[in-house]
Amino acid sequence: MTQVKNASVAAVPVHETERKWWHFFTFSTDHKVIGIQYIVTSFIFYLIGGSLATAIRTELATPAPDFVTPEVYNSLLTLHGTVMIFLWIVPAGAGLANYLIPLMIGARDMAFPKLNAVAFWMIPPAGLMLVLSFFLEAPQSGWTSYPPLSLMTGKVGEGIWIFSLLISGTSSILGAINFFVTILKMRVPSMGIHQMPLFCWAMLSTSGLILIGTPVLAGALILLAFDLLAGTAFFNPTGGGDPVVYQHMFWFYSHPAVYIMVLPLFGAISDILPVHARKPIFGYKAIAYSSIAISFLGLIVWAHHMFTSGTPAWLRMFFMITTMVIAVPTGIKVFGWLATIWGGKISLNSAMVFAMGFIAVFVIGGISGVMLAAVPFDIHVHDTYFVVAHLHYVLFGGSVFGIYAAIYHWFPKMTGRMMNEPLGIIHFVLTFIGMNLTFLPMHQLGLLGMNRRIAFYDPRFTSLNQLVTLGSYILAVSTFPFLFNAVWSWLKGKPAADNPWRALTLEWQTSSPPMIENFEVLPVLTTGPYDYGMTHKSTEAGSEPGTPVLSGSPSA
Amino acid sequence: MLAGIALTLVSLWYGKNHGLMPIEASNDAALVDGLFDSMMTVSMGIFLLVEGVLVICLIKFRRKPGDETDGPAIEGNIPLEIVWTAIPAVIVLVIGVYSFDIYNQMGGFDPEAAGDPGVVQVAMMPGNGATQMIETPVKHRGHNHMALGIGASPGNADHPADLTVDVLGMQYAWIFTYPVSGVTAGELHVPVNKDIRVNLEAKDVIHAFWLPEFRLKQDVIPGQGAELRFVPTRVGEYPIICAELCGPYHGGMNSRLYVQTQEDYDLWLQSQVASQADGSQTVAAADETPDAHLLAAYAEQVGIDAQDLDQLHAHHSQVHSL
Numbered sequence: 098m099t100q101v102k103n104a105s106v107a108a109v110p111v112h113e114t115e116r117k118w119w120h121f122f123t124f125s126t127d128h129k130v131i132g133i134q135y136i137v138t139s140f141i142f143y144l145i146g147g148s149l150a151t152a153i154r155t156e157l158a159t160p161a162p163d164f165v166t167p168e169v170y171n172s173l174l175t176l177h178g179t180v181m182i183f184l185w186i187v188p189a190g191a192g193l194a195n196y197l198i199p200l201m202i203g204a205r206d207m208a209f210p211k212l213n214a215v216a217f218w219m220i221p222p223a224g225l226m227l228v229l230s231f232f233l234e235a236p237q238s239g240w241t242s243y244p245p246l247s248l249m250t251g252k253v254g255e256g257i258w259i260f261s262l263l264i265s266g267t268s269s270i271l272g273a274i275n276f277f278v279t280i281l282k283m284r285v286p287s288m289g290i291h292q293m294p295l296f297c298w299a300m301l302s303t304s305g306l307i308l309i310g311t312p313v314l315a316g317a318l319i320l321l322a323f324d325l326l327a328g329t330a331f332f333n334p335t336g337g338g339d340p341v342v343y344q345h346m347f348w349f350y351s352h353p354a355v356y357i358m359v360l361p362l363f364g365a366i367s368d369i370l371p372v373h374a375r376k377p378i379f380g381y382k383a384i385a386y387s388s389i390a391i392s393f394l395g396l397i398v399w400a401h402h403m404f405t406s407g408t409p410a411w412l413r414m415f416f417m418i419t420t421m422v423i424a425v426p427t428g429i430k431v432f433g434w435l436a437t438i439w440g441g442k443i444s445l446n447s448a449m450v451f452a453m454g455f456i457a458v459f460v461i462g463g464i465s466g467v468m469l470a471a472v473p474f475d476i477h478v479h480d481t482y483f484v485v486a487h488l489h490y491v492l493f494g495g496s497v498f499g500i501y502a503a504i505y506h507w508f509p510k511m512t513g514r515m516m517n518e519p520l521g522i523i524h525f526v527l528t529f530i531g532m533n534l535t536f537l538p539m540h541q542l543g544l545l546g547m548n549r550r551i552a553f554y555d556p557r558f559t560s561l562n563q564l565v566t567l568g569s570y571i572l573a574v575s576t577f578p579f580l581f582n583a584v585w586s587w588l589k590g591k592p593a594a595d596n597p598w599r600a601l602t603l604e605w606q607t608s609s610p611p612m613i614e615n616f617e618v619l620p621v622l623t624t625g626p627y628d629y630g631m632t633h634k635s636t637e638a639g640s641e642p643g644t645p646v647l648s649g650s651p652s653a
Numbered sequence: 654m655l656a657g658i659a660l661t662l663v664s665l666w667y668g669k670n671h672g673l674m675p676i677e678a679s680n681d682a683a684l685v686d687g688l689f690d691s692m693m694t695v696s697m698g699i700f701l702l703v704e705g706v707l708v709i710c711l712i713k714f715r716r717k718p719g720d721e722t723d724g725p726a727i728e729g730n731i732p733l734e735i736v737w738t739a740i741p742a743v744i745v746l747v748i749g750v751y752s753f754d755i756y757n758q759m760g761g762f763d764p765e766a767a768g769d770p771g772v773v774q775v776a777m778m779p780g781n782g783a784t785q786m787i788e789t790p791v792k793h794r795g796h797n798h799m800a801l802g803i804g805a806s807p808g809n810a811d812h813p814a815d816l817t818v819d820v821l822g823m824q825y826a827w828i829f830t831y832p833v834s835g836v837t838a839g840e841l842h843v844p845v846n847k848d849i850r851v852n853l854e855a856k857d858v859i860h861a862f863w864l865p866e867f868r869l870k871q872d873v874i875p876g877q878g879a880e881l882r883f884v885p886t887r888v889g890e891y892p893i894i895c896a897e898l899c900g901p902y903h904g905g906m907n908s909r910l911y912v913q914t915q916e917d918y919d920l921w922l923q924s925q926v927a928s929q930a931d932g933s934q935t936v937a938a939a940d941e942t943p944d945a946h947l948l949a950a951y952a953e954q955v956g957i958d959a960q961d962l963d964q965l966h967a968h969h970s971q972v973h974s975l
Binding site for chain 1 (some may be wrong): 673674681685689699700707720728732734744761763767771856857859862868871874894895899901902
């Protein structure tokens with residue numbers, strides 16, 4: 098598929114005229130195929146990461162190390178963290194972005210389709226390498242891989258871990274370049290930057306973070322690889338190296354990584370809520386620019402992961418303030434979302450309950466995040482289960498709930514079939530209960546004195562841990578209704594109309610699933626993305642290509 | 654309005670009665686808990702507000718079956734948006750200033766520990782009984798300026814600590830040396846209501862020295878000294894926990910902290926001096942120690958010979974019967 102330079106060109110030459118199932122297993126350059134490839138692949142890794150988590154919780158059901166050895170336990174937690182971050186949430190966000198961005202902005206494909214395919218096909222080998230390392234000599238030093246421990250245990254696995262991350266990081270950078278250029282350069286001419294769906298704003302911010310942060314991680318990993326394989330001492334204190342420098346470089350990427358994981362879903366939620374509440378998004382510009390603000394602030398908060406490390410007092414104070422300030426743009430989003438659904442006409446379908454559930458649990462992670470930013474308090478709970486609880490409220494309650502909401506919302510567009518609603522609601526209820534049962538008691542465990550990353554623990558924490566393990570089993574079970582629903586609906590589900598949710602953004606103004614070149618005739622904006630309840634005659638874009646009727650921007 | 658008052662009252666009550674923190678056993682603990690209680694009050698208010706709005710939407714703003722019309726076309730409200738930008742900004746500013754103040758009261762800005770490059774710190778080692786092991790961090794601190802942690806609270810900053818203990822972290826044990834008396838122990842004994850300073854040093858990998866009941870933690874990085882200074886306020890026995898992943902048996906890298914009256918502490922110190930004069934040595938390792946052969950492998954790394962190891966096992970089974 099060729100790059101579309103001029104949006105007025107109606108037809109572009111294509112290799113394929115009809116989508117076949119086996120296209121999904123090829124080096125396809127169609128962004129829709131690549132998007133689904135990303136989402137399905139990352140979901141498979143989610144199942145692997147989830148199995149690892151279930152094994153971790155089984156071990157922690159009792160205080161003694163009886164289910165696995167402590168060495169295996171450390172491999173489990175290392176792989177769980179790495180798989181969930183680098184092979185599930187980050188690529189799942191990239192998958193959604195690949196599928197949605199060109200459709201949302203009225204383009205026929207991404208700016209660099211081949212690069213796009215290359216970026217995707219780096220994920221499976223990186224992931225397989227990492228998972229296979231489990232059967233050789235797995236990495237055991239956590240997903241943070243702090244030297245000097247990472248230079249001493251599980252060295253074979255550590256090497257594989259480094260190279261796996263370098264590959265998936267490269268994939269992430271290639272994807273980000275594509276999103277950036279596509280969003281800025283390939284919108285239909287009638288779409289100004291303030292008529293873009295908020296998902297595009299979120300991806301713009303995410304791409305910026307990836308492009309600035311990931312190379313620094315790559316630098317840290319390459320130096321770590323030298324220490325590991327060539328015996329240099331960049332970070333190894335026995336040769337005069339400084340482990341704290343690694344921590345700075347690692348977190349310079351890995352804190353923004355949290356926003357890389359959650360911003361795309363902020364965007365998705367901003368697009369899902371107005372559709373199912375039948376109201377315009379509340380404060381479009383505030384939500385759009387808060388993504389940019391989060392992205393900028395996200396780059397200057399990394400050392401809050403190091404408040405108990407080798408950091409001087411002034412640095413602790415500086416990063417405390419910057420970290421707390423991030424609560425402001427995040428608060429703008431949360432309150433904007435609440436005001437969006439307030440007074441609306443809410444359809445409680447699976448996409449909407451996951452979107453509202455997202456707000457309900459994410460806010461807990463946001464609040465505990467501000468608490469953790471306070472240095473005196475963080476000194477007590479750093480590296481405890483309080484932090485484990487916080488990060489899972491952000492990354493499970495935020496990202497995973499967001500991904501589920503997005504899948505339920507865009508599944509009809511992607512497959513041309515509706516998902517089963519009762520199964521979706523069962524899935525939500527199980528996930529919501531399981532999530533809170535798993536992660537809420539962890540706050541108390543951490544405050545009371547349970548440190549993280551331990552295979553065996555003080556017996557006084559047994560009952561709370563058993564509650565947590567029970568919750569994690571519910572979470573594990575909650576995946577089955579979803580899996581069955583997705584597979585069955587894809588094959589046999591009720592055929593979906595082109596626009597089953599009566600949404601206004603452009604991806605809904607074409608067929609379901611979209612034709613290979615996305616739009617028969619490139620659409621012209623006749624309405625803003627969230628103009629619900631406004632008196633527009635037609636919501637069908639592209640029907641009158643000769644008359645570019647622009648609606649006013651939905652500004653506040 | 655009524656809901657607002659109820660929300661405020663519930664938040665205030667919860668902030669004081671959450672019961673989530675362990676016992677307060679040092680002067681720092683009381684400070685940190687004051688901060689935590691305030692944050693819990695504000696957090697509870699925000700939490701109830703957000704969840705309350707969600708529940709009301711869930712009940713009140715459901716679409717009626719057959720109603721295909723849209724909701725009101727409200728695209729924003731600038732004054733409202735300013736309010737919900739300004740209120741969180743003010744809240745975080747207040748929490749930030751409050752935290753800053755607490756950090757200062759805890760001793761975070763003590764130039765000894767704050768990493769201020771203007772201060773040379775070599776002069777601080779009291780006594781001459783320090784072993785080679787202990788002198789290393791001091792030397793590092795001289796040129797590195799990264800000796801870090803929580804120093805003396807402002808009231809105590811002008812005089813040295815009443816008691817200094819050198820702490821060495823290694824896979825998977827803490828070893829405590831009392832430089833003045835030359836005692837080496839596997840557990841930490843300190844007198845109550847005295848100004849205590851611990852100098853932290855790691856032998857192999859990064860460890861973190863955590864006293865949950867004191868709300869204090871500091872990573873111990875090989876080659877970089879660190880310190881913590883605190884005043885224990887409550888007699889009792891508390892856990893000492895390694896909080897930074899340091900290997901497979903990280904979970905077992907625990908020790909005990911005994912806060913004793915001055916008399917009990919003196920008795921303990923004398924018994925240690927006497928027993929160590931006999932040539933015996935006490936080294937305690939991890940709780941729930943792994944099997945002997947496994948420990949032997951690590952013992953070799955850390956330079957403990959077989960005889961010490963036997964003593965360690967005897968000591969261990971006697972002290973920790975978990």
